[in-house]
Amino acid sequence: MEYRTNFLLNIFGGFFTLVIQLYLWSSIFENTSSKTVFGYTYSELIIYTVMAALVTNLVSTGFERDIALDIKDGGLSKFLIQPINYFKFRSSCFLGQKCSELLVTIILSVFLLCTINSVMDLDLNIINIFFSIIPILLSILLNFLFFYCISSLAFWFEEVSMLFWGVNLLTLIISGSIFPLDIFGERLNYALNFLPFKYTVYFPINIITGRLSPSMILNGVLIQLVWIVIHFFLLKALWKIGMNKYLAVGG
Amino acid sequence: MIIEVKDLSKHFDYYKKELGVKSSLQNLFRRKKLVKKAVKNVSFCISEGEIVGFLGPNGAGKTTTLKMLAGILYPSEGTATVSGYIPWERKEQFKKNFSIIMGQKSQLWWDLPAIESLNLNKYIYEINDKQFNLIVRELAELLKVKDLLNVQVRRLSLGQRMKMELIAALIHQPKIIFLDEPTIGLDVITQRNLRAFIKDYNQKFKTTIILTSHYMEDIEELCDRVIVINNGELVYDGDLYKINEIFNNKKLINLNFTENFNKNELSPLGNIRMYDDYNVQLEVENKIVNQDLLSILSQFPIKDFTIENIPIEESIELLYRKEGVIKIEKEAKI
Secondary structure (H helix, E strand, O other), rough: HHHHHHHHHHHHHHHHHHHHHHHHHHHHHHOOOOOOOOOOOHHHHHHHHHHHHHHHHHHHHHHHHHHHHHHOOOHHHHHHHOOOOOHHHHHHHHHHHHHHHHHHHHHHHHHHHHHHHOOOOOOOHHHHHHHHHHHHHHHHHHHHHHHHHHHHHHHHOOOHHHHHHHHHHHHHOOOOOOHHHHHHHHHHHHHHOOHHHHHHHHHHHHHHHOOHHHHHHHHHEEEEHHHHHHHHHHHHHHHHHHHHOOOOOOO | EEEEEEEEEEEEEEEEEOOOHHHHHHHHHHHHHEEEEEEEEEEEEOOOOOEEEEOOOOOOHHHHHHHHOOOOOOOOEEEEEHHHHHHHHHOHHHOOOOOEEEEOOOOOOOOOOOOHHHHHHHHHOOOOHHHHHHHHHHHHHHOOHHHHOOEEEHOOOOOHHHHHHHHHHHHHOEEEEEOOOOOOOOHHHHHHHHHHHHHHHHHHOOOOOEEEOOOOOHHHHOOEEEEEEEOOOEEEEEEOOHHHHOOOOOOEEEEEEOOOOOOOHHHHHHHEEOOOOEEEEEEEEEEHHHHHHHHHHHHEEEEEEEEEEEOOHHHHHHHHHOOOOOOOOOOOOO
């Protein structure tokens, strides 16, 4: 129940941000004579902003704080003595949470896009949305693995709340949740190609806007898969080393 | 030998911080790293079915040792095998064979009724339904908590909660049980019930039990053998009552007089520990107890007398205070 309220509040808060962003982009477009800003048409930018907000909410995590707390106050111990796999436990909790969030997100997306479509003409192709489903699912997995790795920092640092907050903020920006990464210019964009963040939000959203060709989509999915594998091994290594430092306080 | 421990050690690194803002700022730039040697080269063996007491002052390293045997902590040095497995490898089969109950930490889900936690354990340990129901019913009846199974754990009293923890720990019929201060904070009656239960369970199922406790009654009632740990080192491993023999072979004679007496006349016979108008407690060498008693009875107007051992606590306290290690030959089981 807590999580659902949290999620809905997130959506609500996100809604305000969304409205501000839409107004911002609208005024930018009004003040420019060209048809594109940063290479995006008005329609593409609107779709991007709306869908990015929703998808960001979908791929978001919160469990890293729960894990950090378990590590810090020794709650992890009770999982160590039982024949239960902590990773599987956390992933199951996450999955359960996401399933309900998925439903809400789908409904909201449909609602928002239809509303906006009635106000202005959006170049929305249903096929594109269909193509984005698997990449979005992969994004959720990738983000999960990334933050699971981040949660292992709790083995080394006693206080991680500020660290997590900082990481969260940074990933929000460089994954393209707030605005398309094209704003950052060519060089930074090129650099971001070598990091996983682009492929969590920017990549799937741009499938929906229709800016990516099928071969680019395939390419992107492959890169997502590679990052997922890398994160999986990184996770195992980090946790193995981190466990050695586990203090198991309490009791 | 179901539990074998050899030269087990555990060191913790920590940073020293003094009181005050100034040292907080200093700590940003340069910290003094210290090492706490919680467990130093501890070795012992335990046979199946034994109930062994772990004694030691607070901070001695008892719980740290237990945590290593449970696989929660990795040791810095040394080896241990429990039931043939290395605990910190955390193999699934190993986990299914043991339980640990920590009196200060609950393993039940706080907001759910106890039966839900038990049910969860049923799935975790892969126990079939029939066996599960049988065990739960039997244990709940024995511990008199049958009606409380559906109550939220947070609403249970400490004693009731401990009983639920015990049931949760016994569902999978472990061969080895670690009890870390199980009776802490419990009332006298519940303590006694729990002790009787543990003793019964051990006799019935031959479970190996390691028990840490600060209550002497727990140790005296349940443990034939104690291991005393002080400052991370093992200082005694053997029969509980033989601890007395390390320090001194003395007994206490309590005398009750029919009339006033002169205590100075008693001093040559032994050490006077307590006295009032009609009573005296004498500490006397074991060897001469009988002859002392005979001379007292013939010389003094004695109404009543008893002979007792020096309370275990006193010997243990001496062990706690001693810095050095006493190597005791492991007592052969009679």
